[in-house]
Amino acid sequence: MKKNNDLGPLIKRQREGFRLTQRELASKLGVKASHVAYIEGGLRRPSLSLVRRLADTLGLNKQKLLLITYPEARFLITPPPRPSAESREAAFRQFSGNRTMLSKHSVTPAELKILREVSMLGRVDAPRNFLFVLNAIRQAVADD
Numbered sequence: 001m002k003k004n005n006d007l008g009p010l011i012k013r014q015r016e017g018f019r020l021t022q023r024e025l026a027s028k029l030g031v032k033a034s035h036v037a038y039i040e041g042g043l044r045r046p047s048l049s050l051v052r053r054l055a056d057t058l059g060l061n062k063q064k065l066l067l068i069t070y071p072e073a074r075f076l077i078t079p080p081p082r083p084s085a086e087s088r089e090a091a092f093r094q095f096s097g098n099r100t101m102l103s104k105h106s107v108t109p110a111e112l113k114i115l116r117e118v119s120m121l122g123r124v125d126a127p128r129n130f131l132f133v134l135n136a137i138r139q140a141v142a143d144d
Contacts (some may be wrong), residue, residue: 006068009043028052031103039049040057043110045069085122095127 015025015036017018022032022040029050038044046054049068067074096102096112107115114137115130124130 007045007065008040010060010065010068011036011054012040012057014060018058024059028057082133087125088119088122091127091128092116092126093129098127101131105134107134 015022018025020028020035021033026033026036029036030053031050035044039046044068048066048070051066052062054060055065063077067077092115095115101107102112111134116136118124118130118133124133
């Protein structure tokens with residue numbers, strides 16, 4: 001495993017701050033002292049359940065500890081950035097200006113008006129996504 005420059009020293013500092021030996025911390029966590037040593041040395045990553053126990057035992061923020069341990073999980077925790085008003089407007093202009101696509105999918109003026117309102121909600125940032133929204137609306141209406 002690639003050495004993690006943040007996790008090991010953080011665990012060690014907190015452990016020492018609580019005046020615990022690796023063996024004492026390991027006992028509280030239910031693991032072997034060598035496992036704590038490997039984590040502090042950056043040679044192992046703790047499991048998710050061990051991250052929780054480490055946070056609880058050492059008084060660390062669970063979310064921050066999780067992100068230090070598993071930085072690739074950031075996309076699961078932090079919401080994606082909202083598209084800018086300019087990109088949303090550009091997406092709708094691109095969608096509504098594509099006459100070939102509108103014709104191919106039989107988009108009516110009334111549907112286009114609804115999709116314009118949907119675009120103002122700020123969630124649709126790509127022209128093709130308007131087709132997904134339109135198909136969902138059509139399906140909902142057909143089910144009624």
